[in-house]
Amino acid sequence: MEKLIEKGLLVIAYSSIAILFIITFFIFKEGLPFIFREGLGTILGGVEWRPTKGEFGILPMVVGSLLVTGGALVIGVPLGLSCAVFLVEFSKPKVRRILKPAIELLAGIPSVVYGFLGVILLVPLIRVHLGGPGLSLLAGSIILGIMILPTIISISIDVLEAVPQSYREGSIALGATTTQTVSMVVLKAARSGIVTAVILGMGRAIGETMAVIMVTGNAVAFPGSILDSIRTLTSNIGIELAYASGDHQEALFATGVVLFVMIMVLNLVASMTRKKRIR
């Protein structure tokens, strides 16, 4: 009986890995022939995306993905990190016990809800007060910045809590104030863990689709300012997959391959910094 259960669980464990491999294989199988046929240079370097007329440049979308992710980090990291520092170093344990689960609840809100709020509240605000169509890089960055908060905050909290109490005591004994202790000792000791938090937040931001489709306007052009519309790699697949066929569909799979490689690299970097921390 014991053996049987063990075997059964093993099969389940392997099948989940198998599914991962099947997905990977399928994306590459559909996308790679197209990349080889058109040439990686013309796809990655091209600026014209007219898939029904044989133009498959995705550079504006690579740039769009990077810009909106960068924007999300500019907004999410300072907010998230200072929130984590406050909760660990300055708040009463009682406050932390209430606030931390509340923040983690944020992660459970479906992305379409964030997108909807963005369209209803944020986009008109930007359009009326800052100009442009409202559907913009800025709107995307703000929404994504909020969406990555739970990731950044909860990982940062764990990292800060892992800093030995003796560091703080030593610093205070040397005459440093709490603020000095936090900025000069605790944050420094937690540095690589915070980098991991940022990279995981980045992974969440770059892979987000629904909310981004709803608030960025999806124009396939380089933005001239943060008030201009952009399209990300994920949006490109999300918007066009429904009607795509033939070359167009393969081009979307190629978009997926590019995205896949970008996210893989990010995850590799993240796991490398994490290993360094443990050592």
Place this chain on the structure above:
Amino acid sequence: MFRTAAILVFAACLLSAAACQRADPNAAGGVMTVAGSTSIQPFAEMLAEEFMAGHPEFNINIQGGGSSAGIRAAQNGAAQIGMSSRNLKEKEKGLHETAIASDGIAVIVHRDNPLRGLSRAEVAGIFAGDYKSWKEIGGEGGTIHFVAREEGSGTRGAFEEMVMGDREISLRALVQASNGAVREIIARDPASIGYISLGLVDDRVRALAVDGAEATRRQIMDGQYKLSRPFLFLSREEPTGTAKAFIDFIMGPRGQELLSSEGLIPGGQ
């Protein structure tokens, strides 16, 4: 030990539930699939519902996928009826076509936009990115925010064919993936312009006159308003059985009345 067993049982239950769902005998009996244009899909669903209410022995399954997919499905028999919201290209000919209705494409602006009409060349100019400001084409307000549909969409295809000609829609166009999403943006942004199915125009947006002809059903029937496209039902051969009964219902008085009440132009005209 007991816990793992419980987990296994639970997993087995999930699996069998999933299996049952797949084996759901929706496919039994005389089910017919109608697939294709997402512009026609909502109307087809409404018609099928009405049809099945009167004829419970039939089972009609409506799917989207787009016009090109609908034409392919009719050709290879994946669907008994394919739906296309554009005319067939030369190499796609050879299918049995029934025009169940036609639909206008309306160029829409915000309700408060004082502009009443444009020429087709001006509309093409806007979407090609020639005009930056509303003032350049006799309107009021600042920068023009023009909203297009995504590549591959039937509405975009029809708009390109009828308005853009050999010009390209600018890559700076905002892009939305459905008629409803386009209308939502136009309804909120006073400086925006877009195009959607005439049947979906509501009072939050205004349909512009194009080349002096109002975007109304009457003007389309009279041939004045040129931006219209057919809604085609396609089949490999002369439709029979369920397909014939369904098409007869649509082309009959009740079907045509329903389509007309949804803002479409009846097919018989």
